[in-house]
Amino acid sequence: MNLRKRNKGTVEVHTSALNDIMFFLLLFFLLASAVVNPQVVKLLLPRSESGQQSSAQKTVTVSIDEKLNYFVDKQKVSLEQLQATIENYQKASPDLTIVLYVARGVSIENTMLVFDVANKLKLKVVLAVEPKK
Numbered sequence: 184m185n186l187r188k189r190n191k192g193t194v195e196v197h198t199s200a201l202n203d204i205m206f207f208l209l210l211f212f213l214l215a216s217a218v219v220n221p222q223v224v225k226l227l228l229p230r231s232e233s234g235q236q237s238s239a240q241k242t243v244t245v246s247i248d249e250k251l252n253y254f255v256d257k258q259k260v261s262l263e264q265l266q267a268t269i270e271n272y273q274k275a276s277p278d279l280t281i282v283l284y285v286a287r288g289v290s291i292e293n294t295m296l297v298f299d300v301a302n303k304l305k306l307k308v309v310l311a312v313e314p315k316k
Contacts, residue, residue, distance in 0.1 A: 241276035242309075243269065245297055246284040253297075266300045273304055280307045 245265075246254040253260050255268045273279050281301050285294050294310075301308045 241272075241278065242280045242282050243272045244282045244284060245269070247286060247289050247293055247297070249286045249288050251289065251293055262296065265297070266303065269300060269304060269306070273306065280309060282309050282311055284311045 244254075244256055246257075248254070253262055253265055255265065255272070258268075260268050269279075269281070281297070283294070283297055298308055
């Protein structure tokens with residue numbers, strides 16, 4: 184009889200290196216997903232057979248240059264024609280938004296003329312600015 188005990192070696196798996204790799208992969212995918220669409224929350228929306236699909240909001244650009252020339256979608260219009268031109272765009276899309284581009288030297292009074300037209304037509308106005316560098 185052999186009464187001596189055999190010393191079996193223990194089997195161990197060291198996962199510390201794998202933990203580091205998994206951490207870096209997780210961090211990489213989190214950062215990559217934030218860069219792709221930083222302000223988008225993905226949702227699974229319910230479906231409706233009888234519902235109407237909303238259209239994308241229509242915008243029209245109004246620009247004022249240094250010489251106080253007014254442009255609606257790159258077409259030059261006079262100040263008197265501005266309201267009528269925007270009304271034509273509003274007939275095509277009632278939920279119209281005006282994106283206003285104003286040159287740096289233009290006074291606030293000329294800018295407010297476009298805001299007055301938008302208020303008369305009950306439209307939203309977004310003032311476009313250049314980001315600071």
